[in-house]
Amino acid sequence: MYAIRPARPDDLAAVVELVVRLQADPDHHVGYHGTSAAEIAEELAGLRPDWASGAVLAVAEDGTPRGVISVDADAEVGRAWLFGPFVELPADHPAFRQCWHNVADELLEAAMAVPRLSGITDLELFGHRRNRRLGDFAARHGFTQRATSRVFTLTGSALRPVLVAAVDDADTARPLGADPQVRAQVIELHERCFPNTTVTGRQLVEGARGHTIVVATGATGLLGFAAGYAQPDELYVDYVAVDPEMRGAGTGRALIRALLRELAAKEGPRPQAAAVISLGNDASERMFTALGFGLHLELVGYRREP
Known part of the structure; x- marks a missing residue:
């Protein structure tokens, strides 16, 4: 449905707009991000050593980003954090759930190949308790549910x-x-x-x-x-x-x-x-x-x- 490609620095503004839209909905909310454009732009800009080299996009035919997963990793701690996956589909899509998971799986597969994940196999996800698709995605990919946190x-x-x-x-x-x-x-x-x-x-x-x-x-x-x-x-x-x-x-x-x-x-x-x-x-x-x-x-x- 969407093409998967590495992110580029000039994608940042469009990705921030995408994440702002999805963060406003608890069913899409990911806990590592804030909700405002300023917060999300700062959070992405703070990923080490930069955002673009650790992110992959799902883009529509016109090139508009419709999905993203970003990776933050710390070699000293030996752990990485996945910001996403975010996937945007038309609300009336007849196979919304299946397409969401297909795109999310493709994003994760591409993200696992980014250089900053080399040698790191300890991964974390974090999302709103109402983000059921994230929970299902985590379970399918071998993640175990950890403690619930309260903000x-x-x-x-x-x-x-x-x-x-x-x-x-x-x-x-x-x-x-x-x-x-x-x-x-x-x-x-x-x-x-x-x-x-x-x-x-x-x-x-x-x-x-x-x-x-x-x-x-x-x-x-x-x-x-x-x-x-x-x-x-x-x-x-x-x-x-x-x-x-x-x-x-x-x-x-x-x-x-x-x-x-x-x-x-x-x-x-x-x-x-x-x-x-x-x-x-x-x-x-x-x-x-x-x-x-x-x-x-x-x-x-x-x-x-x-």
Whole structure:
């Protein structure tokens, strides 16, 4: 139905338009992407080492992109993430489901040949729980369903007080500096709290993925840290880790507030803050809801390991 070809840099604008249309529908939504054109353009532009060399398209006869899958890979972690597959078909197509899967399969087959996937067989997908076609696609290709994650957001009038109010533990919540001991403690705590995650402790501390980090320290050393980054439409809280002996004392909430303030100061304010929390992590949900965050949507992960 569509021709499959490698993406080119000049395809980016048309691909962003395609993904914006499909992201607005939970039945097509993929969790690695935002929903606005600015967010999606930034996310695609951030794929390493570039977007076009790691993406393949399904194009109509007139050359218009009607499907795409993009690949992000990290050789150090030994894992890759598939942004898609996105497939757009006429709503009244008589064989919508079958054609969707045929195009998606062709996109995946072509994507598996991109050089950045050489030697990497640990793959992940992530999509809205209503994206049933993605779940079926994952199962057919040997992916197993992993934990459901819940996206919590804080917007508008509820976000502003968090950014301007005094931060708890203000004397200890501060940006990560150059102190080698504190940096080493952040790496150790990150690896302990988030084993086998998408970013290693070293990558986090060295800024390899563009994170801003704030830390809380005390007489015994590191109490906890929070890390995140700014996107075009939101401030994203990616990691919050607190030493087990300090949990329940408000350190996590103080770190989140300090991180959001630091991101807003560095990158400018945004209309929304967001965080993704694994379903069942009740302590983290309580921590974020205490700050005013509310449930926005639920996403399901799929993984194919070696």
